[in-house]
Amino acid sequence: MKKVDPFVIVIGFDGSKQSHEALAWGVEEARYRSAELRVLTVWNKAPMAWYPAMLETAAGEIVAEDSPEQQAEALSAEAAKSAVGVNVVTRTIKNDSAASAILEAAREADLVIVGSRGHGGFAGLHIGSVSAQVASHSPCPVLVIRPKTF
Template sequence: MTSGSPFVIVVGFDGSEHSQAALNWAGDEARQRNGRFHLVTAWSNAPLSWYPAVMETAMGGIAVPEDSPRQIAERLMAEALKSGAAKGVVITGEVVENHSPAAAILAAAQDADLIVVGSRGHGGFSGLNLGSVSSQIVHHALCSVLVTRSKSS
């Protein structure tokens, strides 16, 4: 951070309880430092996991598929931007197609002063204290990193 430039916080956000804690913490910190924060939500299409077309069911009816991963990510981002704006700070966001959420967050944080991530996201190993994305961020970030936990953890 150079003198005169705002304190910049990059937040990894996937909608999980831990990432919500990261969003809340970053909003409070940005407000205290007269800074700004930038949200990053990464998504990817797993092979054969989702098809964006209307499909016929075996009964001959029409089944509308679930939202695509991109639509889910965009909805999460819109909700997060609203809640962040309520904190009275400058907030921006981006939805990134990337198979590595950690890589997307690290790329967005090239000029950041701080990265804030939740201790873990939606991964299947609920007993982990630190998820794979958070671990990668901690080990590869070029700036300070804060890992938050939700209050229920």
């Protein structure tokens, strides 16, 4: 008897409101299909080397700002907590392009889910550059989640 691989859903997650909506949709879809959910958080170094900034809190405490990698790890942990009851795999990936990292993961996926807009880009665009690139070049179906308007 041939083993059937699980349905694989890849989600691009950057912590934005729309990526949270994409994650929620993906969790429900994974439950419905008994699918494996692969949540990707992509980070890159700033154009210049990252130096920790010191921030002063409202209480007057001095704290170090997290590095881009630490921020991505925190987002991955947040995503995993949201996917209760689902087979979830989180990955943080260092890459200059979120779209290329998602497209690479899409090669082993049955469905990709992204928010229509993330943290980057210009307000007023209806679809972000990452979601447009992924939708245009993915080898599998792509679901682009738009914000709820009701």
